[in-house]
Amino acid sequence: MACCLPTSLGLLAAPLLQxxxxxxxSERWLPGVRTTCGGAATKESILEINGGGLVVExxxxxxxxxxxxxxxxxxxxAEEGEPGFPPRLFLGRAGGGFEPAGxxxxxxxxxxxxxxxxxDVNGDGWPDLLVTxxxxxxxxxxxxxxxxxxxTGGSGLVGDRWGTSAAFGxxxxxxHxxxxxxxxxxxxxxxxxxxxxxxxxxxxxxLCGPEGSEAGADRLYRGRGxxxxxxxxxAWGLVPRRAAFGLGVVTLDYDLDGDLDLYVSxxxxxxxxxxxDGEGAFAEVGFRRGVGHDANGKEQAGMGIAxxDVNGDxxxxxxxTNFSGEHNAFYRSSAGLGFRERSHAAGxxxxxxxxxxxxxxxFDFDHDGEVDLFVLNGHVYPEADRxxxxxxxxxxxxxxxxxxxxxxxxxxxxxxxAVSRAGVAADLDGDGDLDLxxxxxxxxxxxxxxxxxxxxxxxxxxLRGAGANTFAVGARVTAACGDRxxxxxxxxxxxxxxxxPAEVHLGLGTxxxxxxxxxxxPSGRVQLVDAVAVDRVLTVGExxx
Amino acid sequence: xxxxxxxxxxxxxxxxxxxxxxxAHSASRLGEAGPDAVAGRSRRxxxxxxxxxxxxxxxxxxxxxxxxxxxxxxxSSSRQGGGGxxxxxxxxxxxxxxxxxxxxxxxxxxxxxxxxDLARAAVAWSRRDAPASLAALFAVLETRPDYPPAWHQCGVxxxxxxxxxxxxxxxxxxxxAAPGRVGDTRALGHxxxxxxxxxxxxxxxxxxxxxxxxxxxxxRGLALARLRTGAPKRALELLERVVSLAPxxxxxxxxxxxxxxxxxxxxEALAAADRARALAPFSARAWFLASRVLFxxxxxxxxxxxxxxxxxxxxxxxxxxxxxxxxxxxxxxPALLAKLVDWCxxxxxxxxxxxxxxxxxxxxxxxxxxxxxxLDVEAALGEAASASRAAADLARVGAEDPRARRRLVRYxxxxxxxxx
Numbered sequence: 001m002a003c004c005l006p007t008s009l010g011l012l013a014a015p016l017l018q019x020x021x022x023x024x025x026s027e028r029w030l031p032g033v034r035t036t037c038g039g040a041a042t043k044e045s046i047l048e049i050n051g052g053g054l055v056v057e058x059x060x061x062x063x064x065x066x067x068x069x070x071x072x073x074x075x076x077x078a079e080e081g082e083p084g085f086p087p088r089l090f091l092g093r094a095g096g097g098f099e100p101a102g103x104x105x106x107x108x109x110x111x112x113x114x115x116x117x118x119x120d121v122n123g124d125g126w127p128d129l130l131v132t133x134x135x136x137x138x139x140x141x142x143x144x145x146x147x148x149x150x151x152t153g154g155s156g157l158v159g160d161r162w163g164t165s166a167a168f169g170x171x172x173x174x175x176h177x178x179x180x181x182x183x184x185x186x187x188x189x190x191x192x193x194x195x196x197x198x199x200x201x202x203x204x205x206x207l208c209g210p211e212g213s214e215a216g217a218d219r220l221y222r223g224r225g226x227x228x229x230x231x232x233x234x235a236w237g238l239v240p241r242r243a244a245f246g247l248g249v250v251t252l253d254y255d256l257d258g259d260l261d262l263y264v265s266x267x268x269x270x271x272x273x274x275x276x277d278g279e280g281a282f283a284e285v286g287f288r289r290g291v292g293h294d295a296n297g298k299e300q301a302g303m304g305i306a307x308x309d310v311n312g313d314x315x316x317x318x319x320x321t322n323f324s325g326e327h328n329a330f331y332r333s334s335a336g337l338g339f340r341e342r343s344h345a346a347g348x349x350x351x352x353x354x355x356x357x358x359x360x361x362x363f364d365f366d367h368d369g370e371v372d373l374f375v376l377n378g379h380v381y382p383e384a385d386r387x388x389x390x391x392x393x394x395x396x397x398x399x400x401x402x403x404x405x406x407x408x409x410x411x412x413x414x415x416x417x418a419v420s421r422a423g424v425a426a427d428l429d430g431d432g433d434l435d436l437x438x439x440x441x442x443x444x445x446x447x448x449x450x451x452x453x454x455x456x457x458x459x460x461x462x463l464r465g466a467g468a469n470t471f472a473v474g475a476r477v478t479a480a481c482g483d484r485x486x487x488x489x490x491x492x493x494x495x496x497x498x499x500x501p502a503e504v505h506l507g508l509g510t511x512x513x514x515x516x517x518x519x520x521x522p523s524g525r526v527q528l529v530d531a532v533a534v535d536r537v538l539t540v541g542e543x544x545x
Numbered sequence: 546x547x548x549x550x551x552x553x554x555x556x557x558x559x560x561x562x563x564x565x566x567x568x569a570h571s572a573s574r575l576g577e578a579g580p581d582a583v584a585g586r587s588r589r590x591x592x593x594x595x596x597x598x599x600x601x602x603x604x605x606x607x608x609x610x611x612x613x614x615x616x617x618x619x620x621s622s623s624r625q626g627g628g629g630x631x632x633x634x635x636x637x638x639x640x641x642x643x644x645x646x647x648x649x650x651x652x653x654x655x656x657x658x659x660x661x662d663l664a665r666a667a668v669a670w671s672r673r674d675a676p677a678s679l680a681a682l683f684a685v686l687e688t689r690p691d692y693p694p695a696w697h698q699c700g701v702x703x704x705x706x707x708x709x710x711x712x713x714x715x716x717x718x719x720x721x722a723a724p725g726r727v728g729d730t731r732a733l734g735h736x737x738x739x740x741x742x743x744x745x746x747x748x749x750x751x752x753x754x755x756x757x758x759x760x761x762x763x764x765r766g767l768a769l770a771r772l773r774t775g776a777p778k779r780a781l782e783l784l785e786r787v788v789s790l791a792p793x794x795x796x797x798x799x800x801x802x803x804x805x806x807x808x809x810x811x812x813e814a815l816a817a818a819d820r821a822r823a824l825a826p827f828s829a830r831a832w833f834l835a836s837r838v839l840f841x842x843x844x845x846x847x848x849x850x851x852x853x854x855x856x857x858x859x860x861x862x863x864x865x866x867x868x869x870x871x872x873x874x875x876x877x878x879p880a881l882l883a884k885l886v887d888w889c890x891x892x893x894x895x896x897x898x899x900x901x902x903x904x905x906x907x908x909x910x911x912x913x914x915x916x917x918x919x920l921d922v923e924a925a926l927g928e929a930a931s932a933s934r935a936a937a938d939l940a941r942v943g944a945e946d947p948r949a950r951r952r953l954v955r956y957x958x959x960x961x962x963x964x965x
Binding site: 203242293299327338352353354386390 | 589641703705706707708709739741772773775777829830834836837839855859871
């Protein structure tokens with residue numbers, strides 16, 4: 001039974017690499033792909049700062065992850081009523097890299113694309129695509145791996161505000177995927193303040209932030225399983241005391257009661273933790289659980305969210321990236337359901353204080369058995385390069401290596417600082433470790449290959465649900481290796497304006513075999529798989545008993 | 546700042562190294578807790594703090610001020626008047642030869658050629674006009690590079706502007722010119738802390754404590770730096786030393802509550818949070834901590850009540866922070882001060898409302914509606930003597946104004962003085 005060595009000294013399992021763990025392979029793997037969010041060097045409107053989005057999923061069913069790049073627009077196009085730049089699908093190649101998908105996958109431009117996620121909304125076994133926009137959110141149905149067909153009309157999606165992040169999950173336990181779309185502002189470009197409206201920051205005139213604008217209420221949709229939805233935000237209780245400027249979302253089962261809860265990061269307003277009663281009734285418990293504010297009771301400028309089990313207690317912990325002058329907040333779970341903000345004790349506070357974080361994720365990138373954290377950084381104000389700001393517009397992206405529950409920062413990749421935004425992790429080249437794709441504001445889509453070679457062990461798990469939730473979104477997978485447990489959940493929304501593949505990746509350190517793999521399916525069934533070999537992709541189908 | 550008598554009628558200005566208001570603010574920023582440290586800090590502790598007494602500035606008389614600030618206060622206080630200075634990197638200011646200020650002490654009179662600019666800086670800062678004050682200080686530093694009081698005050702102003710890197714550079718230049726004056730530079734530790742440079746902050750606080758072992762703010766800063774660097778037990782010891790020196794230090798009590806809460810000691814946390822709430826009833830943080838402890842203790846009803854109070858206070862603090870930040874750059878804006886008064890009134894913070902009204906009155910001393918508002922506030926606060934003074938001021942300013950008369954009739958009717 002005790003097959004593995006203790007991995008508390010997991011660093012032993014990590015090979016020594018010269019330089020950062022990730023290398024920029026954009027020129028080889030995704031040459032010349034850029035996004036636009038305003039496009040100009042100066043930023044006049046808040047609309048120009050979020051950047052675009054990314055969705056990684058295997059849309060054509062060839063076993064390789066594909067990539068959707070959600071693109072934005074320019075103020076001029078928006079003012080002229082012209083559509084934004086269309087989302088683009090790039091199909092994964094063997095060994096890494098992408099190529100533009102054919103015409104059957106082409107999507108029209110919306111108004112101004114932001115982010116998205118993938119999920120099988122009609123139970124046909126193929127992942128469909130949801131794109132968030134400043135403007136109506138849009139749904140693209142996957143036609144059996146052969147192409148997308150826009151199905152927004154008649155889908156029941158009524159979002160027409162400023163959608164940022166989204167996630168699918170079966171919130172009411174009926175077997176069908178539901179959907180949450182997080183909204184930022186009720187935004188009217190013609191009436192919104194511009195850079196010359198008198199907003200200042202550290203003595204410099206800058207574009208105006210969200211304060212003073214009306215927050216866009218988040219939307220919750222009940223999926224009918226046929227690709228259509230019913231808006232149920234109020235009926236299911238997703239109405240906060242105070243509307244907030246939503247930017248990021250993840251699904252998680254924070255209280256381990258078997259249903260999916262929601263965590264939403266909000267800009268300049270408290271973050272929300274929506275506790276689900278299992279039948280689709282939500283209560284906002286962020287304050288009570290200690291994840292609404294920082295430890296001082298300050299509401300921060302929440303951007304991205306990372307979710308993972310950092311301290312090995314099998315409960316999800318949370319990291320929220322924030323504005324410069326704030327720190328990235330690490331909320332550590334506790335058995336009493338309340339979280340404690342442990343950013344500083346964990347080594348995340350000080351190194352993030354001068355940075356403005358966006359895309360983030362908690363994964364074991366170096367397979368040492370400890371969860372690591374990537375954080376993509378970049379300021380919203382080009383004026384950050386002026387004197388006295390204590391920060392800069394272009395900033396380094398960071399990898400915080402996990403070491404026994406705390407983190408040690410290092411450069412994520414070798415290169416000049418950039419104005420980064422969204423980012424998503426996935427194994428793009430099929431070598432077992434997780435690579436990254438990131439958005440540079442008004443710049444390239446950067447592909448970062450994980451240089452890990454050998455070292456610790458890993459397992460990637462694909463789940464196939466018995467019902468309409470074909471990818472088992474919301475399932476929890478726990479691997480037992482001797483006295484260690486590694487756990488993660490299948491989720492589609494991956495923090496800030498990104499969707500990740502519906503799978504579980506576990507870094508196992510020195511564990512050479514998994515004694516027992518436990519799958520807790522969204523249906524509530526618990527399935528055990530004994531003696532699982534490591535360093536492979538394991539597909540588990542839900543047993544109907 | 547407070548006045549210092551001068552000899553022989555010459556305009557001699559020494560700068561304030563640690564005027565209580567400035568350092569109280571620094572302390573509150575350090576705690577990221579808003580003004581609780583200000584409200585809760587004991588006056589006795591502030592007076593006993595050696596740094597407070599180091600150097601004081603004489604506020605020039607009105608005629609001197611106008612002479613020192615050509616164009617008058619309004620003109621120099623606008624962003625247009627001083628905005629350019631914020632675009633300048635202070636490290637580009639000239640450097641004095643090593644040892645140039647070796648003999649300088651806070652008691653040293655300012656060189657004659659600096660008097661006008663120092664006075665201008667002092668007048669501007671008395672209005673909390675950061676750009677104008679910095680512009681004058683830069684003029685001083687151009688004339689006499691590294692003149693220590695000028696760098697020190699630059700550090701204080703940059704800290705208030707939350708330009709921590711510039712504050713650090715200013716204090717480092719101050720220490721470079723006056724290396725024996727470490728005790729004046731607790732705010733250098735605050736700046737390092739605010740940038741997340743906790744190990745450096747800790748080292749600096751320890752330097753300050755070598756020369757001022759009972760410095761409450763340095764002890765508190767060291768405690769927080771230790772907390773941030775993973776030594777909560779030591780942090781608690783230091784915070785307890787703070788409250789032994791300054792029993793009414795609300796922020797220290799709040800941090801004690803935080804350390805206990807983090808460690809799961811809910812009873813101790815609640816006791817400390819309650820103490821902080823009592824000392825600083827308008828501090829959102831104390832209510833936040835109390836609410837969290839109450840929820841975790843299963844006392845949901847009390848937790849909800851504390852949360853409701855926290856949310857109101859937090860909103861007020863956020864609004865006040867925003868307004869204060871804007872006022873630092875653009876102090877001659879009655880509309881901002883009006884909002885500040887409004888927020889103070891909403892949460893029942895009479896002292897805060899009075900303070901903001903005082904600043905507003907300095908801008909518009911003969912404005913009748915403003916004088917009416919002052920009377921409204923004083924009457925609502927229920928302090929008869931203050932209200933009576935406000936009524937007398939209104940009568941003086943608005944003798945011919947029917948709005949003033951109507952308000953005074955109501956006031957005197959209510960107090961029973963109308964017949965008189």
